Amino acid sequence: MSLQTAQMLLQITSVLYFISMAGYISYLFNQKKIYQKTALGFISTAIAVHFISMMIYAISTGHVPIQNLSQSLSVAAFFLGCMFLFFQYKFDLRILGVFASILLFAIMLAVLMIPDAPVEKNAILKGFWFYAHIILVFAGEAALALACGTGILYLLQEKGIKTKSPGFFYKRLPSLDLLDNVGYTSITIGFALLSIGLVTGFIYAKTVWGRFWSWDPKEIFSVGSWLVYAALLHLRLYSGWRGRKSAIMTIIGFLIIIFAFLGVNMLLGGHHQAFTK
Numbered sequence: 001m002s003l004q005t006a007q008m009l010l011q012i013t014s015v016l017y018f019i020s021m022a023g024y025i026s027y028l029f030n031q032k033k034i035y036q037k038t039a040l041g042f043i044s045t046a047i048a049v050h051f052i053s054m055m056i057y058a059i060s061t062g063h064v065p066i067q068n069l070s071q072s073l074s075v076a077a078f079f080l081g082c083m084f085l086f087f088q089y090k091f092d093l094r095i096l097g098v099f100a101s102i103l104l105f106a107i108m109l110a111v112l113m114i115p116d117a118p119v120e121k122n123a124i125l126k127g128f129w130f131y132a133h134i135i136l137v138f139a140g141e142a143a144l145a146l147a148c149g150t151g152i153l154y155l156l157q158e159k160g161i162k163t164k165s166p167g168f169f170y171k172r173l174p175s176l177d178l179l180d181n182v183g184y185t186s187i188t189i190g191f192a193l194l195s196i197g198l199v200t201g202f203i204y205a206k207t208v209w210g211r212f213w214s215w216d217p218k219e220i221f222s223v224g225s226w227l228v229y230a231a232l233l234h235l236r237l238y239s240g241w242r243g244r245k246s247a248i249m250t251i252i253g254f255l256i257i258i259f260a261f262l263g264v265n266m267l268l269g270g271h272h273q274a275f276t277k
Helices: 003-030 033-061 069-091 096-113 128-162 176-209 217-239 243-268 271-276
Strands: none
Touching: 003 033, 003 069, 003 096, 033 069, 033 096, 069 096, 069 128, 069 176, 096 128, 128 176, 128 243, 176 217, 176 243, 217 243
16 A cells, blocks of 8 residues: 555546536436436445545555645545535435535545645644544535535525526426525534534644634634524524525635635635645
8 A cells, every 4th residue: 555556546536526527417407317326326436435545645654634735625525525425315415416526526626736745744733632623624514515505506496486487407406495404404514513623623722732722814714604604503593594595694604614724724824724735
């Protein structure tokens, strides 16, 4: 087992995600279940190969593949794929695979295009609290990414219903109630995971830097994105914010997460900057 093997498996993973994306797009246009089942099979295989690739890398180098931008994106794609399979099993919302597969392939394309520069082992990037923080935050953000996708589908379906000519998406998307319920479940799961992930991050910061909070730019924007979803859940439960308002706020929240993941580290620096070099 070697780094070359891990890289080759990542390339195979990207091809499998591409085939899955092609299958889901075919399903979008033709609505034949065989396309969806085939695409789901490819995306499941891709996730398995992706996991093997990460394990080989970890065994070969002695640390988890989360040391630079290429590796961080790869881990984000893996958790997105896993979370999609969970929601597919729970809700059987087949059309969500279109959004998930496109996003997965786009992320993996970036992974292959960005140089995976050699990195030195960092003694602080290990331990229970570090791994817990990484797993929970990436899993939470994956769930919120799917909430964003569901929000986009909701807006498309709502537009089709309100117009006299429903158009392309109307017959291809499920009911607004189902989309709203799936979106709400995605938000609650993502918010819960993100909340625990932030707490473990604060504990990890205390063990490494001696303080829970250091006004790091990533910390500020991460908490900011958490507050957006906290406000959304509060407004939904106590002010009846459902449907369109919830979908729009979900999309905005995920855009903030993307900026916190990429933009903050690249533009403002901080403790997390090493993960996006």
